[in-house]
Amino acid sequence: MILNCILPVLIVGISAIISVSCSQFTPIVLWHGMGDSCCFPFSLGAVQKRLSEELPGIHIVSVKLGNSLVEDVENGYFMHPDKQIEEVCKVLNNDPQLSDGYNAIGFSQGSQFLRGLAQRCPEPKMKNLISLGGQHQGVYGLPNCASLSHPTCDYIRRLLNHAAYLSWVQKLLVQATYWHDPLNEGEYSAKSTFLADINNERIINKTYIENLQSLENFVMVKFNGDTMVQPTESEWFGFYKPGQSKEVQKLQDSAIYVNDQLGLKQMDQDGKLHFVELPGNHLQFNWTWFEGNIVDKYLR
Ligand SMILES: *[C@@H]1O[C@H](CO)[C@@H](O)[C@H](O)[C@H]1NC(C)=O
Ligand SMILES: *[C@@H]1O[C@H](CO)[C@@H](O)[C@H](O)[C@H]1NC(C)=O
DSSP, rough: OOOSEEEEOOOSSSSOOOEEEOOSSOEEEEOOTTTTOOOOTTTTTHHHHHHHSSSSTEEEEEOOOHHHHHHHHHHHHHHHHHHHHHHEEEEEHHHHHTTTTEEEEEEEEEHHEEEEEEHHHHHSSEEEEEEEEEEEEEOOTTTTTOOOOOOOHHHHHHHHHHTSSHHHHHHHGGGGGBBBOOGGGGHHHHHHHHHHHHSSSSSHHHHHHHHHHHHHHEEEEEETOOSSSSSSSGGGTTTOOOOEEEEEOOGGGSSHHHTTTTSHHHHHHHHHHEEEEEEESSTTOOHHHHIIIIIIIIOO
């Protein structure tokens, strides 16, 4: 085994040094969720460690925004996703070990940010996108307020409805940028400064479609017992049926798919969309499952 992951090969006769990555595995980019950071040893730090053990020599980049772990956590709330994606795009672009592409794993909101990255930042190339509990159609509800029958929850989300689309709130609070009010789809698509854009709900950006379709696989993992994400169907790119907030609609029945405004129908027909479900709460999975269903299928 080569100790360093970059093996400099001196080509005799040509005074050039070519860097060859020694690992046979495609590099991985991880993007953490809200309230988390790149590297806490109890969360993504542990994931990174397990992946390195499983795939020896692999190059892993765990997205970090800001200069410290605290800043990284704060930016998950307060740095606009557009800016986050722009910065991550630069970092990945400047990483020579990613020049042949990478696989991406998103945790919670990190999943929709990675999808935004795939759509906006084609270089370096994302190959497989794994979304763990991502909210691809946004959220309408507060964490741990899953029970629709609880009057306070519904009250709070109606209240946030008014605040979420105020332009200063959109600028200030990351989670407002993927707040999706099904009672007022028009306001959502006009005022959501991030999600409505990457979902082509304002204008159809053909570049987004082309870039998304160039993925090899888009794997969406939904946690059926999720109390953090409302509705959980958003983790499979579905949402509430427009005009009400009780009945959910699968991706395949929604306008974004039927009109193929983001190219998802084509991707589905090409066998690139994968819908995976787990019984537990938000991001609750064990390594045995992860190894068998994610690592062996998409990362080796
Ligand atoms: C479409 O998306 C690309 C990539 O982010 C961007 O450069 C371009 O300006 C967008 N086009 C429109 C019409 O918004
Ligand atoms: C790991 O998770 C899978 C899927 O939820 C489950 O079937 C399995 O029993 C779990 N294994 C352990 C050791 O907890």
